[in-house]
Amino acid sequence: MGEVQILKRPQIFFDDIEVGSEVAPITKGPCTLMSMAKFAAMNGDFYPGHYDNKWAVEKDRLPSAIVHGMQVTTYMSQLLTDWIGPNGVLKKFTSQVRAQTFVGDTLTMKGKVTKKYTKNGENYLECQVWGEKQGGTVVIQGSATVILPSRG
Amino acid sequence: MAKADMTLEERMTLEERELYEGFKKRIGQDFVPLYPHSMFFPNGMDEPVHWSRIKRWATVNGDFNALWFDEEYAKRSRWGGIIAPPLFLLAMDDGVTVPADFTGAIYDPDCYLKKNRFPNFRGSMQANCEWEFFEPIRPGDKIDAKKRCSDVYWKQGTRYRLLFTKGEITYTNQKGQLVARSEIGAVYMFK
Numbered sequence: 389m390g391e392v393q394i395l396k397r398p399q400i401f402f403d404d405i406e407v408g409s410e411v412a413p414i415t416k417g418p419c420t421l422m423s424m425a426k427f428a429a430m431n432g433d434f435y436p437g438h439y440d441n442k443w444a445v446e447k448d449r450l451p452s453a454i455v456h457g458m459q460v461t462t463y464m465s466q467l468l469t470d471w472i473g474p475n476g477v478l479k480k481f482t483s484q485v486r487a488q489t490f491v492g493d494t495l496t497m498k499g500k501v502t503k504k505y506t507k508n509g510e511n512y513l514e515c516q517v518w519g520e521k522q523g524g525t526v527v528i529q530g531s532a533t534v535i536l537p538s539r540g
Numbered sequence: 541m542a543k544a545d546m547t548l549e550e551r552m553t554l555e556e557r558e559l560y561e562g563f564k565k566r567i568g569q570d571f572v573p574l575y576p577h578s579m580f581f582p583n584g585m586d587e588p589v590h591w592s593r594i595k596r597w598a599t600v601n602g603d604f605n606a607l608w609f610d611e612e613y614a615k616r617s618r619w620g621g622i623i624a625p626p627l628f629l630l631a632m633d634d635g636v637t638v639p640a641d642f643t644g645a646i647y648d649p650d651c652y653l654k655k656n657r658f659p660n661f662r663g664s665m666q667a668n669c670e671w672e673f674f675e676p677i678r679p680g681d682k683i684d685a686k687k688r689c690s691d692v693y694w695k696q697g698t699r700y701r702l703l704f705t706k707g708e709i710t711y712t713n714q715k716g717q718l719v720a721r722s723e724i725g726a727v728y729m730f731k
Contacts (some may be wrong), residue, residue, distance in 0.1 A: 392599070392604055393604060394604050394605075394606050394609045394610055395605055395606060396603050396606045396613060397605060400652075416602060423600070423602075425603075426600040427600055427601070429600075430596060430600050430630075430631045431583070431630050431631060431633070432581045432582070432583040432633060433579070433580055434578075434579045434580070436579075436651055438549075441649055444584075448663060452722065456670075457665060457666025458627075458666065458669075459601070459631055459670050461627065462601050462603075462625075462627045462630065463601065463667070465625070465626055465627045466601065466602075466603045466605075466688065469603070469605060469623075469625060469626065470603075470605065474606075474607055474613070474614070474616075474617035474618070474619075475617055475618045477618075477673075478626050478673055479672065479673055480598075480670075480671065480672050481626065481670075481671045481673075481675070482668070482669065482670040482671070483668075483669045483670075484667065484668055485665060485666045485667070485669075485670070488665070493591050499685050501645075530669075537618075538571070
């Protein structure tokens, strides 16, 4: 695996975020047959079209094997867990796959804050989130609710 | 009657109707898989969560957040110790969710389509995916999953007839705490 850097994410605070604030984007990929096979091994979904190019092309008439929708979804959840820091909480997360992701695709996950409020003593942010591949096609979109600490 | 004039219900073949109504009957009941398929392998929901599985899941997804790897760091956070990433539950699925069961009904054991039974089938995709998180998952936790088929319905797409299936899963831990809830759907495309 080589040298892997374990990352201590910075803590962001409720006070510093406004409606319209951007969620710090992250890039995932490029997706490879290997990354797709590894996901199959962890997720337990071994449909051949997810890691076998010949199968995907011949049986499913696709340009290549396709990335599991669940892997793209997992990438999108990382957008949030990276952003909220060690003391943030991901409360709700919804997503819909909109287009297929193929071998070689690089994905950029993005988000924007749509709501900011305090409820029962907790600081909530609601965000719109989505993922694009190179070229701009939206492959996944959804929403998330997070709780952040305040500076005080 | 021209195809365009028939409703989605009327356009089902005998086999499609059998499948559709079989699933409709199971809505709201505790989910028991009827079509297990070897392409989905059991993922050990019956085992306690092991830190090595958390690390492998995170590594496979290129997620090197210290909360999943560094106990000293995680101890200083609100979590008090290493936790699993929120979607780690996908690495504990026993492979027999509602959409997976639907897929198992359509494909032969070697993953070839049951072409004789479903000649109109054109493919499937993940549809909606909704999660709510209540408690973190920690190494050593034992997670229990209760599953229910929550919906099955047809919709006319721009190109295909679309059959949506949805399943709900409620996850609890060994302390009886509600850990998470999900609703995950898949869409099956038929000519």
